[in-house]
Amino acid sequence: MLAQLTNFEAPSVDWWILAPQMILVGGALLILLLTSLSIRKIPSWVSTLIAFAAGLATFVVAMFLWYDVQDHGARSTLAGALGLDGFSLFFTVLTALGVMLTTLIGDAYGSRERMAAPEFNALLLCAATGAIVMAAANDLIVMFIGLESLSIGLYVMAAMHLGRKVAQEAAMKYFILGAFSSAFFLYGIALVYGATGSTSLTHIQSATLTLEVRGTPPELLFVGMALIIVGVAFKVAAAPFHFWAPDVYQGAPSPVTGFMASVAKAAGFAALLRIFFVALPGEVTEWAPIFSGLAILTLIVGAVMAIMQNDVKRMLAFSSVGHAGYVLVAVTTGTAEGLASALFYLFTYTFMVIGSFAVISLIGWNDGHDIGRYEGLARRRPLVALAMTVFILGQAGVPFTSGFIAKFYVIQAAVDDELYAMAVVAMVAAVVGAFMYLRIVMTMWSRDVEAVDAPPLAVSWTTGLALFATVAVTLVYGFIPQSLIGFVRDAVPQLVAGG
Template sequence: MTQAINSGLPLIVACSWALLLIVVEMFSRDRRFVGVAWTTVLGFAATAAISLHYSGDPAVYGNALALDGYAVYFNLLVCALGAAAVLLSVEHLGDAGIVRGEYYSLMFFAVIGVVIMAAATDLIVMFIGLETMSMAVYVLAGIRKSDLRSNEAALKYFLLGALASALLLYGVALLYTMTGSTVLADVAKALSSTNYAASDHLVLLLATGLILIGFGFKIAAVPFHLWAPDVYEGAPTSVTAFMATAVKAGGFAALLRTMLEALAPMRAELAPVLWGAAAVTMTIGNVVALRQTSLKRMLAYSSIAHTGYLLVGVTAGTAEAGSSVMFYLAAYGAMNIGAFGVMVALARRGRGCENISDFSGLAQTHPALASAMALFLLSLTGIPPLGGFVGKFYVFTAALHAGLVWLVVIAALNSVISAAYYLGVVRTMYFDKAPDDVLPSARPYAAVVVAVAAVATVLLGVAPSPVLGTAARAFRLVLLG
């Protein structure tokens, strides 16, 4: 019983904290909600600390939740990303013209959703986590209530997202009819021990296909990516940063556990689908990103491309590949939060600083910010010895180990394509002349987030061993459990 409470404790604390935030916000007289923001950060810290303290417990609540190494890894990651997004918001809400205290509690609820998804060992619980996260993010995406473009994006996101959730749930239901369980381990057991008739097998394929579509939407895999550029562009930059990193991490946390644990017996049949999805996703993401003039849209397509690289790891499907995806998400989170952070640092009311051309000559006017941005972009390209390189290297190694030579070749070629647009931004910052109306000086909160993200990006490249080791250990336990 105490074990059950311990495993659920991070969730209990997080949920209470989110409710507390709603109350705190009501009594906040500060229209910038700085106090609320710090309370939120404190809540993330508490959640992370508690999950670290009680880690290692096996599945509880009738095999619905497990606070294993895998869950703890994602808890820490998503709490860090959430805290970074919150700190970016402190100044950005004002710059984006948003006066809404519930913003922070919504972000907290989204993180709770991810925490549930990462810990869920039951498909229904996973679905609850997914919905908790999605509901909060739907609102966050449309939080600029007076902005038509933002409204359109949020509505699009909500309608498509609801459809994807329904498909996912339908898939889970079908899987239940075939296996008699929604617990990941039991599903795997049933799948591997039962000999299905041809018609039943068809139902199984349909079920897994629907589940894949549901997750594919959340991680913005082609062809379920169409919402991403509009939503990323329409949402305030701090929300975009959150969606591109934490929400994506949540989607992969759920997908990875489902694919590699519950659906492991069907890997051979799903591999070609995943292979194709990975190849098409990274190629389309990169090629379309080449043509963007808005940095936000470009980063949206780049995040689609990175989904493709991550799917390479999922396709490989080994323990090594699983932990490589976990590491990649951390590196990707650091560099992407940083890149969005630079945009936030320079944004002001009525001047979003969202176009690539806004960054002309940044190296002369803001040398420190420009070099940080260059660092993030080089890391996104995969230039060593930065975090992005080690992530790619790890994923590619795992994929080659699993025999996916051609997929790795495609991924390597894609890295070259991506170099063209990432370095196009570096070019604008370093080679072009600064415009006459110089950008304002950097916002201090955002500057701190950028600095921390830069340090993390470098550390994940130069000394990645601790994170790599944690990911590898965590993932091995998932497969054993």
């Protein structure tokens, strides 16, 4: 299309829409600049502070933009490549919160494990930028750019623990499989382009409604859709594309795993929801069965495999697979309530999973996270054990935690759409999964061990703050979820064609 233009005219740029991305990238660049230009070694807290401030600033700007969008409607920039709507801002807010929590947790972990703080924080900000771009993209190529920024940041972060061989191995595995899935995604984009003649979601949406008129075989579009699903299913760790998850979750440094399980998963779902709910709603009869199959498989694999693990990080990895299954149930509905419940689930899960990995990062054993290491945690650190109990029960879906409302909301969306069998499978999977969660809780609160010969568990104030915040969010939205429900209902994705 550009070739047809004789005089190239750069599209107008609405800098406000780009503000969140720019703040995060700016923060990353600032950290790198300071580190490379400074003569003396900069203390690690400086980069943590910069990254945290960048996250906070992104949050503030996103909230400001949120009210702007609610009042004045969605808009787009860069010739319609990047959109600004409630949906993108929801994920911007979520990512910003994830960044803030991860910097807090990473600070103490990094200094204890001698992990390079500036690199960690800079990569974190880059990955977060990618996540936001994925959620805001109105064009498949832009979405791919976001996906790659997120992934490459995560590949390196997974390998950041130089002292641990398993981390290297995990990162390598993640990199190879991740690159493979990116290729699937890209190939899917190419086929969709072939079928619809554009990578812009706006054009794809209008094109799919007139496919028969144009006489293009729909098979091309279907194969493209399938390949995109494969690519995204890998990112969100949905079965049968989840095989990387347990190894990578186990090997990667715990703060990175928390980020991976929350923000990266949310970004994957953001891409998936935007592509299928916004660009391809006309094909819902084609893609909904695929998602229902994925959802059921993911729920079962997540629950059944989780109870067979003995390593807490692997348990939570499979539990994370299971949680992807719940979101997929919501996706399968294809309804507005399904979408809202998926967002609700992702939002609440982010806090529970980051909190869980914050606790895990405190345990800090070099020879793995066997569940036996958590025995009697309540005796050594009752408050930490209490926080972990809240996260675990929340993930199990016990009432008065946000996790219960999230499950409830998803199942309600499914039942409203008359997906009864799927709702039953999801609830049975919750019961099976509860066995694993109970095991962790029981181990922590076990009275059988009198004295634990473990190194003292130091909780820095930053990690303590992160734990407090995640527990508070999990409980508050468990008791009074109304405001969050309003938030996710307003976070509707919209397509605004670029001018």
